[in-house]
Amino acid sequence: xxxxxxxxxxxxxxxxxxxxxxxxxxxxxxxxxxxxxxxxxxxxxxxxxxxxxxxxxxxxxxxxxxxxxxxxxxxxxxxxxxxxxxxxxxxxxxxxxxxxxxxxxxxxxxxxxxxxxxxxxxxxxxxxxxxxxxxxxxxxxxxxxxxxxxxxxxxxxxxxxxxxxxxxxxxxx
Numbered sequence: 417x418x419x420x421x422x423x424x425x426x427x428x429x430x431x432x433x434x435x436x437x438x439x440x441x442x443x444x445x446x447x448x449x450x451x452x453x454x455x456x457x458x459x460x461x462x463x464x465x466x467x468x469x470x471x472x473x474x475x476x477x478x479x480x481x482x483x484x485x486x487x488x489x490x491x492x493x494x495x496x497x498x499x500x501x502x503x504x505x506x507x508x509x510x511x512x513x514x515x516x517x518x519x520x521x522x523x524x525x526x527x528x529x530x531x532x533x534x535x536x537x538x539x540x541x542x543x544x545x546x547x548x549x550x551x552x553x554x555x556x557x558x559x560x561x562x563x564x565x566x567x568x569x570x571x572x573x574x575x576x577x578x579x580x581x582x583x584x585x586x587x588x589x
Contacts, residue, residue: 430560449467502527
């Protein structure tokens with residue numbers, strides 16, 4: 417089932433999420449949420465989606481950097497924690513909650529993250545390139561941080577002004 421993606425301006429996007437509770441792991445409701453989040457992300461042609469982007473304050477993200485034709489690398493990170501990072505990469509980022517806007521963002525070149533899977537088991541991933549960027553971007557969402565905060569003051573101000581204008585015209589809701 418497609419979920420509604422929350423747009424910039426909704427306070428849920430700037431709220432720190434709560435961990436997924438121990439009693440939720442392995443339950444059909446969590447499996448369904450993860451499935452719906454993947455369906456929503458793929459439909460929107462994204463590479464990542466965090467629970468607050470669909471209005472839920474849970475520490476849960478789905479990521480697939482394989483591209484729209486393959487969708488072969490689905491990753492579910494529940495209660496993720498970035499335990500180390502190294503290097504630097506600069507690249508263009510966008511966000512499904514801020515459609516139509518992008519900016520250059522500096523992220524670590526490599527990250528190591530620990531997380532839980534849907535069944536509750538523990539996992540760890542060392543990621544580079546786009547996957548490292550996606551993990552950082554989605555983890556930021558769980559902490560109430562948007563990619564806009566990583567942009568320079570001028571670029572961030574310009575995007576916010578354009579969004580305010582779109583909202584006034586009824587084209588941002």
